[in-house]
Amino acid sequence: MNTQVYVLYGGKSVEHEISKRTALAIINALDKEKYDVYSIYINNEGIWCNTGKVTEELKELREGEVDVDMTPTLSLATVLQECFSPGREHVVIPALHGTYGEDGTIQGLLELIDVPYIGNGIMPSAIGIDKAMTKEIFSKVGIPQAEYVFFTIQEWRRRDSQIFEQIENKIGYPCFVKPAKLGSSVGVHRCQNRDELIEALKDAFTFDQKVVVDKEVIGREMQVAVIGNENPECSVAGEYILEKSFMDYNAKYVDGNLIPVIPAHIPDSLHKKMQEISQQAFQVLNGSGLMRVDFFVTEENDLYVNEVNTFPGFTGHSMFPALWEATNGMTYPEIIETFIDLAIERHQNSRQIQYTRGE
Structure with a gap:
């Protein structure tokens, strides 16, 4: 039987619409002959809705009908009962950005119900979304920051x-x-x-x-994509040509004026240093699956880590897949399959942990 893949999207977050873009791209990229693909929508109030099996390319995402008397707790219980039946292999893709998706909360739920999921676990998600805590940890290990x-x-x-x-x-x-x-x-x-x-x-x-x-750091904004579990690998660095003093929400998602340059035009030694720092950031946060590390690079080629993103935007036009295509030719569907394999690997490893005392 095929592995059942459940894509979660929407969510109670100001990044709700971005999540939908990511989810649509992922759902359409998944091989429907290899996986049984299902979509689950979470609305702005936190109500869960099982929107069913996806067998063909979607032009837009389903949002389903929500009972006016439904509560988040009841809707969650209903979806869990409908979807995660015994005897099948499941993998969840939490295509959720920001609050209640990228902050360790959904990861904690999936850990409790013992279902593998792509991306980072509870701790790296909770720390990675908190810029203050990430900076404090990075300062302890000497990762350069403003x-x-x-x-x-x-x-x-x-x-x-x-x-x-x-x-x-x-x-x-x-x-x-x-x-x-x-x-x-x-x-x-x-x-x-x-x-x-x-x-x-x-x-x-x-x-x-x-x-x-x-x-403020005066410099170019660059990004490195990381994939892996215990032995993460780093992509080449890429950058966006900036038209403003910083890229706000509209510049990133509405105006469509960002110009990516991959690989970034920097010396090989600097490229290598960015990859080393990215790997260090991933490992110090105990990352798994994927992470994007964002840098500032000054005219003097000084590096500063701006932040990390434990589940970056992942449409077909996002920087993360573009970085890997430029690195080793990996296609968007191949990246998704790699994430699924890494999720299953991490879940199998976690099952080696003993939760009861031996006699």
Whole structure:
């Protein structure tokens, strides 16, 4: 019997629409003769809906009918009962970005029900989405980063004047304000003075209760894609030609003006160093499956890790698959199959762990 592959999409997240783009590309790329492919939609309120088996290419995703009396808990229980029957091999592709998808929550659920899933586990997902915690861990192992500070909304309310002083003395202007646990540049602002900083913090705190403020690094933005479990491999580095001081949500997903350059035009020695740092970042976070590591590269060829993405955007036009195609010719469907194989491998390894005491 074919392996049953369930693609989760949507989710209770500001990155809901991006998730749908990723899921549509993945569903259409999956070999329907090799896998039985099913789609599961999660709406903006967290209601789960089994939208059924997919046997042909989709033009758009199904969202299904949701009972008005349904609750997230009841809908989840219904979907679990319908989908994960005993005696079949299942793999879940959580094509979910941001909150409740990339933050360890869905990974924890899948661990509890003992179903293999592609991508990173609970810890790397929870840490990787939290820019503050990622930066703290990277600082302990010497991964180069720009100067940063972070604080919660409670700290901000208690001692805003001291935080202003800390930002202006340590970081300076221009600086970048970011919600700690979001991606896709949602809630991110470049600030050139205190008035802009105040407005940026107000907006960032609507998306998260913790924010990060980074020192601006003047340089090119580059990315390296990582695939693997215990022995991760790195792609060549790629970059986007920037038309703005930073790539906000519209620049990335609406305007369509990004110009990728793969491989990036950098010396071989710098390329190798980026791959080494990317592998180090993946391993220190205990990554599995995939990760994208984002860099700033200055005119002097100094490297700074900006952030990691534990489940990056994955449409046919995204940087991650383009990087691997340029590295070794791996096609989009081949990458998806590699992810599935890695998920099954990690799940089988986890089953070697003993959860009861021997007599």
